[in-house]
Amino acid sequence: MNTVYLDQPALDELRSILEDEFPVLINTYIQDSVLRVREMRNALSAGDALNLRKAAHSLKGASANLGLLELTRHCNDMEDAARLGVVMHLEGAMLLVEAEQERAVQLLQEQLHRK
Amino acid sequence: MSERLQLLVADDNSTDRMILEAILRRLGHDVLAADNGEQAIQLFIDKHPDMVLLDVMMPGLDGIATARRLRELAGEELVPIIFVTSLHAVSDLTACLDAGGDDFISKPYNPTILKAKLNAFTRTRLLHKEVQAQREFLIQEQRMAKAIFDNIAHHGVLNAPNIRYRISPMSIFNGDVLVAARQPSGDLLVLLGDFTGHGLPAAIGTLPLSEIFHGMAGKGFSLEYILREINTKLKNVLPTGVFCCATAACLSYRGRSIEVWAGGLPDGVIFNRRSRELRQIASSHLPLGILSDRDFKYEPTLFEMSEGDLVYLWSDGIVETANAKGEQFGLERVLALFNASADGAGVFDGVLAAVQDFSADGRQQDDHTLIEIALAPGAEGFEHPASARRKLAPSALGPQRWQLHYELKADSLRQFDPVPMLTHVFLQVPGLRQHGGKVNTILSELFSNALEHGVLGLSSALKADAHGFHQYYQLRAERLQALQEGYVNVTAEHEPKAGGGGVLTLTVQDSGQGFDCAALPGDQGNPKFYGRGMILVSSLCQRVQYLEPGNQVTVEFAWDDA
Amino acid sequence: MSILASGSPDGKELTIKVKGRFDFSAHQEFRSAYESAPDSMNSFIVDLRDATYLDSSALGMLLLLRDHAGGDTAHVRIVNCNPDVRKILTISNFEQLFSIM
Numbered sequence: 001m002n003t004v005y006l007d008q009p010a011l012d013e014l015r016s017i018l019e020d021e022f023p024v025l026i027n028t029y030i031q032d033s034v035l036r037v038r039e040m041r042n043a044l045s046a047g048d049a050l051n052l053r054k055a056a057h058s059l060k061g062a063s064a065n066l067g068l069l070e071l072t073r074h075c076n077d078m079e080d081a082a083r084l085g086v087v088m089h090l091e092g093a094m095l096l097v098e099a100e101q102e103r104a105v106q107l108l109q110e111q112l113h114r115k
Numbered sequence: 116m117s118e119r120l121q122l123l124v125a126d127d128n129s130t131d132r133m134i135l136e137a138i139l140r141r142l143g144h145d146v147l148a149a150d151n152g153e154q155a156i157q158l159f160i161d162k163h164p165d166m167v168l169l170d171v172m173m174p175g176l177d178g179i180a181t182a183r184r185l186r187e188l189a190g191e192e193l194v195p196i197i198f199v200t201s202l203h204a205v206s207d208l209t210a211c212l213d214a215g216g217d218d219f220i221s222k223p224y225n226p227t228i229l230k231a232k233l234n235a236f237t238r239t240r241l242l243h244k245e246v247q248a249q250r251e252f253l254i255q256e257q258r259m260a261k262a263i264f265d266n267i268a269h270h271g272v273l274n275a276p277n278i279r280y281r282i283s284p285m286s287i288f289n290g291d292v293l294v295a296a297r298q299p300s301g302d303l304l305v306l307l308g309d310f311t312g313h314g315l316p317a318a319i320g321t322l323p324l325s326e327i328f329h330g331m332a333g334k335g336f337s338l339e340y341i342l343r344e345i346n347t348k349l350k351n352v353l354p355t356g357v358f359c360c361a362t363a364a365c366l367s368y369r370g371r372s373i374e375v376w377a378g379g380l381p382d383g384v385i386f387n388r389r390s391r392e393l394r395q396i397a398s399s400h401l402p403l404g405i406l407s408d409r410d411f412k413y414e415p416t417l418f419e420m421s422e423g424d425l426v427y428l429w430s431d432g433i434v435e436t437a438n439a440k441g442e443q444f445g446l447e448r449v450l451a452l453f454n455a456s457a458d459g460a461g462v463f464d465g466v467l468a469a470v471q472d473f474s475a476d477g478r479q480q481d482d483h484t485l486i487e488i489a490l491a492p493g494a495e496g497f498e499h500p501a502s503a504r505r506k507l508a509p510s511a512l513g514p515q516r517w518q519l520h521y522e523l524k525a526d527s528l529r530q531f532d533p534v535p536m537l538t539h540v541f542l543q544v545p546g547l548r549q550h551g552g553k554v555n556t557i558l559s560e561l562f563s564n565a566l567e568h569g570v571l572g573l574s575s576a577l578k579a580d581a582h583g584f585h586q587y588y589q590l591r592a593e594r595l596q597a598l599q600e601g602y603v604n605v606t607a608e609h610e611p612k613a614g615g616g617g618v619l620t621l622t623v624q625d626s627g628q629g630f631d632c633a634a635l636p637g638d639q640g641n642p643k644f645y646g647r648g649m650i651l652v653s654s655l656c657q658r659v660q661y662l663e664p665g666n667q668v669t670v671e672f673a674w675d676d677a
Numbered sequence: 678m679s680i681l682a683s684g685s686p687d688g689k690e691l692t693i694k695v696k697g698r699f700d701f702s703a704h705q706e707f708r709s710a711y712e713s714a715p716d717s718m719n720s721f722i723v724d725l726r727d728a729t730y731l732d733s734s735a736l737g738m739l740l741l742l743r744d745h746a747g748g749d750t751a752h753v754r755i756v757n758c759n760p761d762v763r764k765i766l767t768i769s770n771f772e773q774l775f776s777i778m
Contacts, residue, residue, distance in 0.1 A: 010223065013226070014134065017134075017137050017138055017141050017226065018133075018134075018137050021133070021137060024133070025130065025133050025134065025137075028129050028130050028133060029130040032128065032129055032130050054172060054174075057172055057201065058127070058128050058172070060201055060222075061128060061131055061201045061222040062128050062130040062131055062222075064201060064222045064223040065130060065131055065134050065222050065223045065224060066130070066223075067223065
């Protein structure tokens with residue numbers, strides 16, 4: 001299976017738009033994503049569907065902007081579930097999000113060291 | 116589209132905010148950034164950005180609530196609000212639009228799409244600004260026009276104690292016009308008009324109408340001449356399809372009659388507060404400005420005037436006011452108010468109140484033009500209206516000693532009334548203008564006697580009752596139209612007196628058979644409808660003399676410089 | 678509001694049917710209806726059977742039609758008026774200018 005984790009053209013466009021600010025953007029995202037994942041974890045443990053949804057939604061948007069396709073997809077699934085009020089049996093989904101987020105961080109750091 | 120805009124971006128996610136800011140700056144715009152709703156609102160108040168890009172889901176005040184507040188703050192200004200969202204459910208998007216959002220862009224941001232949307236909104240903003248500017252311009256124009264109208268279409272005698280009227284200041288832009296004037300003879304002329312259309316085109320016609328009305332009334336021209344003149348002017352000046360529905364009335368206290376010409380307005384009413392009799396004034400003519408002078412018909416309706424009569428005229432705004440069900444107030448309801456009133460005392464206010472209660476949105480009476488004329492008891496003053504209010508400084512320059520001879524033959528008699536013109540000539544005598552009413556009355560009486568009794572052979576006995584009254588004037592019109600032979604000639608002479616003032620001597624002769632000079636008309640029968648004229652002339656003149664065979668009369672009017 | 682124009686078989690008479698509210702919004706269409714008619718049309722019928730309302734701008738449009746059709750020599754008939762429409766034409770005394778049925 002050939003999963004595309006990163007939309008390279010999109011990221012390249014961002015790089016050209018942000019120019020010198022590009023590293024700042026990447027680092028901002030990385031920090032933000034760590035926070036959001038933690039929020040999701042906490043919300044899940046507390047059975048708080050609303051905050052789970054908000055955090056997932058937020059991370060989804062930012063990830064989409066950075067071309068992180070898989071992560072975006074997993075956040076979307078989490079958001080949909082939380083919207084329906086579901087907070088049980090999401091452990092698996094949570095793990096997927098966490099794993100993807102870690103991969104995203106790696107991929108982005110690689111991007112920084114390019115060019 | 117290269118306008119540099121000031122954009123407000125609100126998004127609680129730093130990543131998204133950064134990216135959006137960067138894209139927008141790249142497109143050449145200035146960006147204000149907020150990370151929550153309250154901050155966005157504050158920035159909006161402080162900086163007045165041109166457009167707003169708003170994330171939907173934010174902590175605290177979310178995007179929807181923020182958008183509502185921004186809409187309120189923007190007021191009449193067009194400030195496009197673009198929602199930035201990764202929500203896709205239709206219900207969410209609908210909620211955005213309901214809150215005042217104009218468009219959406221979704222994440223991930225697409226710079227091309229963003230650019231296109233900004234361009235589209237810029238075009239709309241410019242269009243909106245243009246429309247607002249034009250609106251401002253029109254309002255200014257109307258204000259100026261109204262100031263001009265107020266100066267020209269003045270109130271005349273509308274503020275006399277026996278007249279109550281309601282016409283809103285802006286009604287001129289609905290084409291409504293209300294004018295009233297007193298003739299030198301003391302007769303009261305009133306005209307209520309309603310021009311077709313709205314705005315400036317409807318208002319413009321009121322200018323010539325008002326000028327002609329006041330100008331001619333002041334010189335003593337009869338209602339027929341005034342209406343003919345107005346009709347011709349409007350026909351020439353207004354485009355085809357634009358006209359003026361009007362009702363005009365002449366209240367003649369001397370003749371104890373109300374002469375009405377009605378063309379196109381809903382029925383007016385003459386209500387007698389003593390007898391409670393209700394007479395309707397029905398429209399029987401085409402509105403003014405449609406027919407050529409040749410086709411214009413005067414043919415008024417004559418009503419006998421009685422003590423306690425109240426004359427009511429209104430424009431169609433009153434009759435056509437609609438309630439929530441779309442029903443019109445209608446003439447029947449108006450008439451019912453009259454019938455229900457005890458003595459007519461509260462009818463004026465009653466009509467206005469009833470119409471407002473009835474109206475669908477309780478609208479103010481901006482479209483309602485209404486006039487009530489009560490007959491003032493007793494004799495009306497004969498002074499020239501101007502002199503009644505200010506002392507005229509007698510002009511030292513003018514003809515004081517002169518003679519003139521004026522003769523009108525049949526074909527001229529058919530189509531011309533010389534009385535206003537001759538009055539005007541006589542009143543060139545310095546100081547005589549103060550007595551203009553009396554002079555006009557005397558000349559008018561003598562001339563109409565000569566024409567009607569002498570040349571046309573009409574008998575005053577016909578005017579003995581209301582029915583005969585109508586018959587008399589109908590016969591007068593018929594005989595005048597058919598006149599082939601005959602003449603009236605007027606000789607006038609003025610001599611100043613040693614201590615000031617003078618004597619005006621008038622001789623009027625006609626081609627008629629004459630009458631028995633020994634018996635002055637008015638001695639026989641009821642003086643109510645006829646003969647009052649000559650009694651009045653006798654009371655005004657120091658000498659009245661009939662010459663055999665009775666078709667010539669000479670009077671002397673002596674006057675002093677008051 | 679709609680305007681429907683149709684010519685008689687002999688090409689001499691034009692019938693203009695007005696449906697709905699005959700007010701200012703009808704201006705353009707009403708005018709086009711008779712202005713675009715061929716010159717052979719010398720007689721006009723305005724059919725108001727389906728007209729629900731008539732205001733002063735409609736009266737103005739009728740005057741314009743009459744003017745176009747020759748003014749005093751015009752042949753313009755107004756037909757199928759309901760009582761409300763009839764009333765408005767009567768108050769304005771338009772039967773002095775038009776043949777109204």
